[in-house]
Amino acid sequence: MYRFLLTRQWVILTLVVLALVPTMIELGFWQLHRHQHRVALNQVIADSLAADPVPVESLTAPGAEVKDADLYRRVTGAGRFDPAREVVVRRRTNADDKVGFHVLTPFVLRDGKVLLVNRGWVPAGPTQTAFPEVPAPPRGEITVTGRLMRDQTTAESGIKDLQDMPDRQVMLISSEQQQERLGRQVLGGYVELTSPLPKGAGPEPIPAPDHDAIGNHLAYAIQWWLFSAGVPVGWVILVRREVRDRAAAGRADDGNGEGGDGEPARTESARV
Template sequence: MYRFLLSRQWVILTLVALLLIPTMIRLGIWQMHRYEERTARNQLVSDALAAAPAPVETLTSPGHVVTRDERYRNVTATGRFDTEREVVVRRRVNADEEVGFHVLTPFVLTDGKVLLVNRGWIPADGPSQTVFPKVPAPPAGQITVTGRLMPDETTAASGIKNLKGLPDRQVMLINSEQEAERLGAEVLGGYIAQTAPAPKGDTPQLIGRPGDEDAALNYAYAIQWWLFSAAVPVGWVVLVRRELRDRREAGTPEKSEQTEPAAV
């Protein structure tokens, strides 16, 4: 009765179904892992932003690699801005997706070490991208700044190519090792995205708070893939029954081979 399952068409269909089931289960597991990772990341960010500001040198030092747990921690530092050796970071966008620069200013601490401070975004409104843009000056003299601690940017982590031969005082990545070599100074690992004091004018625009990643979608996708995996065998059974019904209605050999009930 089920000999048609041995036909080429049905063997291929069955094999495809058998392959789809574990594949969809694995995709669901992968989406669940993504959900757990994003949920954990969101919690780390929330905890870091809620923590009281700490002196920057308690969390980083020259050559230090900012860890995942240290990222976004609020830190404070006292010193002065060195605008003479300020650079801008190319091809950065603001909240409105406008392309411009980030302003990266060395901040010389009271002990002589240097902290890199991303003072925010400015528009690329110069006559050309080869000209150093007009950058609003930071407060002069000794001040205390507050910001979110960030790890060094790398091509591997950001996908941004660290291009060479750029115009004077322009860089592609914010990297403490690269800046330490340029400045010839001890530079603390990572950098901070300044949050205070706020600029007096419209720019630089301070970097906004990091938003939560939407983990709920990954959870929904996981359930969706698992429902698909459960639907495959159900669909296979439905197709088999439909095939049997069609063969019986068409008078296929399966039907002719059945014996007629004996007359009484």
């Protein structure tokens, strides 16, 4: 009755089912891990934003990578802005999804090391290649406070780090690249400025991250697991339907080959 399962068509279908089930289960766990990562990151962000500011050099150093636990941690530093060495970061949007630049200004600490400070967003000029109008930062020695961030990479941001950019423009914030450009020791990572903010015209401050949203990863995980359960159920339904159809076809063939009294029907040539 089930010999049809050995036909080429059914062997291929069965192999596809056997491949789909573990793949869908794995995709479900992948989405679950993304959900768990997001929940953990949200907790890190919430804890970091609630913590008291600490000196920036207690969490990072030249050539260092910002740790996950220190992301968005509020840090402080005393020194002077160096607007002459300022660059802008291309293809950045503000809260209204307008495309412009982020302003990246070196902040020279008292010990001579440089802290990269993202002062906020400014609109683009007539063209993306022209350097925008950027309000000057505060003069003299001040203390800045900001959220500590990790160096940007193409893998995490999805933004390609293009070369041969217009003068004083970059695609990604990289302390390593800025250290080479400035010729000074640059602390790993950068900060998003939260204080002092401009009282008048100035770069638009970068808003604090949303640490309440968790996305749809958990729902996607459940969907994949439901699909993985539905595929073998569908295969069983198809097999039973095929058995039923073959049985019905067999009964029809038997009926066409027998007379009304159950005896084999005679052909015309046999009667002659």
